[in-house]
Amino acid sequence: MRFRSFDHLLSHQAREIPGLPALIYGRDRQICTYGDLYREVLKRADQWRGSGKTCLGVLCDGSFDCVCTIFAANLAGLQVVLLDENVPDEQLPGLIVYTDIDALWGDEELARELAEHLARNGGLPPMQGGLGSGRILFFTSGTTEAAKAVVLTDGSLCASAFNGGAKLPLTREDRLLCLLPLGHVFGFVCGLLWGLSCGAAVALGRGMRHYLEDFAHFSPTAVSLVPTLLGFLLQKNALNPELKLVLVGAGDCPPALLAAAAGRGLRISFGYGLTETSSGVAISVQGDPFAMEICPDDTITLAEDGEILIQAPTCMMQGYYKKPADTGAVLRDGILHTGDLGTFDAEGRLHITGRKKEILVLPDGTKLFLPEYEAAIAKALGTPELALILRSGRPVLVLSGPARDKAEILKSLTPVTAQRPRGQQITDIVFLNEPLPRTATGKLRRWALQNRLEEQP
Numbered sequence: 001m002r003f004r005s006f007d008h009l010l011s012h013q014a015r016e017i018p019g020l021p022a023l024i025y026g027r028d029r030q031i032c033t034y035g036d037l038y039r040e041v042l043k044r045a046d047q048w049r050g051s052g053k054t055c056l057g058v059l060c061d062g063s064f065d066c067v068c069t070i071f072a073a074n075l076a077g078l079q080v081v082l083l084d085e086n087v088p089d090e091q092l093p094g095l096i097v098y099t100d101i102d103a104l105w106g107d108e109e110l111a112r113e114l115a116e117h118l119a120r121n122g123g124l125p126p127m128q129g130g131l132g133s134g135r136i137l138f139f140t141s142g143t144t145e146a147a148k149a150v151v152l153t154d155g156s157l158c159a160s161a162f163n164g165g166a167k168l169p170l171t172r173e174d175r176l177l178c179l180l181p182l183g184h185v186f187g188f189v190c191g192l193l194w195g196l197s198c199g200a201a202v203a204l205g206r207g208m209r210h211y212l213e214d215f216a217h218f219s220p221t222a223v224s225l226v227p228t229l230l231g232f233l234l235q236k237n238a239l240n241p242e243l244k245l246v247l248v249g250a251g252d253c254p255p256a257l258l259a260a261a262a263g264r265g266l267r268i269s270f271g272y273g274l275t276e277t278s279s280g281v282a283i284s285v286q287g288d289p290f291a292m293e294i295c296p297d298d299t300i301t302l303a304e305d306g307e308i309l310i311q312a313p314t315c316m317m318q319g320y321y322k323k324p325a326d327t328g329a330v331l332r333d334g335i336l337h338t339g340d341l342g343t344f345d346a347e348g349r350l351h352i353t354g355r356k357k358e359i360l361v362l363p364d365g366t367k368l369f370l371p372e373y374e375a376a377i378a379k380a381l382g383t384p385e386l387a388l389i390l391r392s393g394r395p396v397l398v399l400s401g402p403a404r405d406k407a408e409i410l411k412s413l414t415p416v417t418a419q420r421p422r423g424q425q426i427t428d429i430v431f432l433n434e435p436l437p438r439t440a441t442g443k444l445r446r447w448a449l450q451n452r453l454e455e456q457p
Contacts, residue, residue: 003158003197005134006074013199014038020172021201024218025064032064034199044072051103055079057096059087059106060183062204067192069105070182074134074154078103081137081149084183099137099149099321137321138185138275140367149321150275152185159314160278161193163295167283168247168269170198170222175242177220179205179229184365186250189279190224190271215240222246227253227363227393228423234260247271248289249280250365252393258289272352276336278315282350291349300350302342308350310336354450362423363393370446373424376416381409385436389450394427398449403431 003009013022018035025032032040048056056073060066060082073080081099083092085106092110095101102118104111134153170176176195180187195202203218210217211229215238222245225233230248233239234257246261249271262268270289273280281300282292294300299311310316311334319327330337341354360368370388377397378384385400399409406429417425430453437448 001197002162004155005158006071006154009158009193009197010034010038010041010071013196017172017199020199022196023064023067023202023204024175025204026206029203029218030064031201037068040068041071041075044068045075048073048076048078053078053103055081055100055102057081057083057099057101057104058183059083059085059104060181061085061106062178062182062207064204066106066182067204070136073105074136079135079137082183082188083139084181095139095149135318138183138188140275148323148326150185151318151321152275152278153318156278156315156317157185157189157193158197159297160189160273160280161197163297163315164190164194164247164271164280164283165198166296167285167293168194168245170195170200172199174198174200174221175203175218176200177203177205177214177218177223179211179214180224180226180250184250185275185279186224186226186271186273186365190247190249194224195222212236212238215243224249226250226365227257229364230261231257231363234264239264239266245269247283249273251361251363252390253363254392255290262289272340272350274310274336274338276317276330277310277312278317281310281312281315284349288349290351291345291347292351293349300342302344303337306341306343306353308338308340308342308352310338312336358446360388360390360395362390362395364423366421366423368395368424373416373420377413380413380416387436387444387446387449388426389446389453391428395424396428396430397426398430398432398436398453400432400434400436402433 003012013034019033021031022034022037023032056078058066058070058080070080081101083095096114104114134155136152136154136157137149138152140148140150178191180191182188182192192202203220205214219240219242221242223243224247227248230246243266245267247269253270258268268289270284270292271280272282272292280295281298282294284290284292297312297314301309303309316336340352343351343353345351358370360370362368374386374388377386387398388395389398409429410426413426437445437452
């Protein structure tokens with residue numbers, strides 16, 4: 001069923017299936033029915049209505065309280081900003097100021113400090129942007145310099161869940177395991193709303209420390225995963241026998257990984273979407289997992305250069321928060337210019353072939369902002385003739401010119417790479433004995449470079 005808002009979703013399920021499990025959580029597998037969930041959310045919404053607050057920042061820990069707080073604040077009319085619970089302390093003040101947060105959930109000490117700071121400074125000015133009610137803000141998963149807050153709504157998120165459910169329906173007998181962070185749109189829509197909108201039970205994972213235990217603990221029939229987590233779980237043989245369906249998304253996925261999962265008797269689907277489109281716009285439902293059918297509310301076309309263009313009227317973002325120029329650069333006349341490249345097969349199914357953005361999407365779904373990284377590498381090596389690409393999901397450095405000692409080059413880059421997460425470490429160097437492909441204005445044609453290297457033996 002298509003739901004217009006969180007309130008519509010929760011109230012409908014509470015009326016139609018009040019006694020069925022909605023959320024299962026904790027060490028004791030506590031059950032909250034759909035009827036109890038709506039009553040709890042309404043109670044908390046009343047508290048937020050009387051709080052005098054306008055914008056709640058939620059440090060998402062995936063708990064029962066976290067889920068209820070997000071729904072309640074939305075029903076109470078607050079703008080809700082979903083934050084990664086592991087966001088570095090030094091970054092949090094900037095995010096709070098940027099998104100006009102005047103209340104914080106998830107860290108009592110930080111919440112108290114925020115309240116005291118606002119009291120000393122006369123509170124926040126009225127929120128800027130005028131983008132409408134029901135706003136839910138998610139941050140894009142780039143580095144600090146590239147991250148932006150994407151303005152979605154409970155309506156757009158519910159529409160995205162409807163699209164996913166139309167292609168991959170769950171039943172009321174299903175149990176969806178929610179492992180991924182709720183602060184990321186793929187985790188929120190495909191780990192939570194997908195199950196609730198279908199009337200399934202959603203088991204709330206107990207955090208990273210319990211990844212290997214939660215499958216046996218909750219016995220799910222469906223789960224959404226990023227590629228790196230799928231690989232880890234397969235390696236550890238952690239998937240339970242009741243599991244039937246795995247939806248993979250939010251990053252490039254090696255075909256061998258999906259084949260290994262399918263070889264265990266699992267139904268594997270791959271999804272393509274963006275934060276800007278409230279998650280998925282295309283999902284594979286049968287056969288080749290990389291051949292994706294377009295979701296019902298969406299229209300996808302290809303530009304002359306193969307760039308994927310998306311019209312998603314029910315799921316599209318309202319814009320980047322307080323960044324109209326950035327919004328206008330990608331959203332033109334209701335069409336999102338994704339920077340991703342694709343093709344259609346004879347059956348009209350979408351295949352992703354690469355990216356022309358200045359961003360690399362790693363297998364865990366995080367994004368590597370290339371101008372910043374490449375500039376630091378260029379400074380260390382004393383040459384601008386270089387580029388970073390992905391091979392087998394890992395960053396590889398391409399240098400123009402004759403081959404040299406790779407070990408010495410990697411050693412000289414240690415000051416640049418040492419502070420980077422492991423997944424962003426350079427794993428190899430490729431030497432291209434010709435100039436890097438560039439446009440007439442000198443801009444690197446990254447997708448052309450990727451294709452050229454793939455043609456090499």
